Amino acid sequence: MSTAPPAASDPWTIRRLLDWTRGHFEKQDVDAPRLTAELLLGSILKLARVQLYMDLERPLSKDELASYKALIQRRLAGEPTQYLLGQKEFYGRPFAVDSRVLIPRSETELLVEAVLRALPKDQPARVLDLCTGSGCIAISIAAEREQASVWASDVSADALAVAKANAEALGVDSRVTFFQGDLFAPIPPGATFDVIVSNPPYIATGELAGLQREVQKEPKLALDGGADGLVLLGKIVEQATARLKPGGLLALELGDDQGAAVQTQLTRSAYLDVRIEKDLARLDRLAFGRAPTKG
């Protein structure tokens, strides 16, 4: 094995490209340099990461090299890797994502898990997901609970286009119904639910400009929770009481500094069994309450 540096005329093989990109990403402070290089190169060559390593000496064609370079440029300009790949895995399923939707986060999988715990497998249930974005919450619940009928709303028509495509691709489009509009506004009057779930925008407007540049490439609408970040959470807590069946569950994701405030809101709105749960980083992340059995 030669240890000499590659000559300029040497072909760009998988090995050489991975090494070069890792080094370059490292210098430019891109997160997870090696992994990012592997994912981007894999997406151009349509190879899984492990397959790259089985074919390290494969040279790239001119076209492949040009497509790869274009992705590298976009990543260096701050575009999130998941937008470049066009995909993010969530709760074990691949979701298509692009700049129209928030990239699903692993914390949100905890929210899905909590909802699933409340939904027995062999019973029908009606579930509503507010601010559905990519549809990751609504679609995961529908996929895991075959008897569930899931409704989902989002104010962004662009986001709903992504969510609908995801529901179809993941085979649950017959059981997920999408509505465009602000929170409960598009939901037919009188419709009530066993579970209302939401990961709404919850970042304070003033904090948006200080976010990581990758996050700033995500839709502002999906992040901006108003002056104190609590505007949408507050509306959901207030309005969900009229939309939950007696004993129905409200399950919310929130910011790590919002646990106390949301707990107070839930208690004030007379929810029962109010509790705040932490994520794997031990930060407040989820809130739950049940609708009173007699309203």
Ligand code: GLN
């Ligand atoms: N429900 C989607 C998610 O959890 C979108 C959330 C949002 O846009 N705020 O990823």
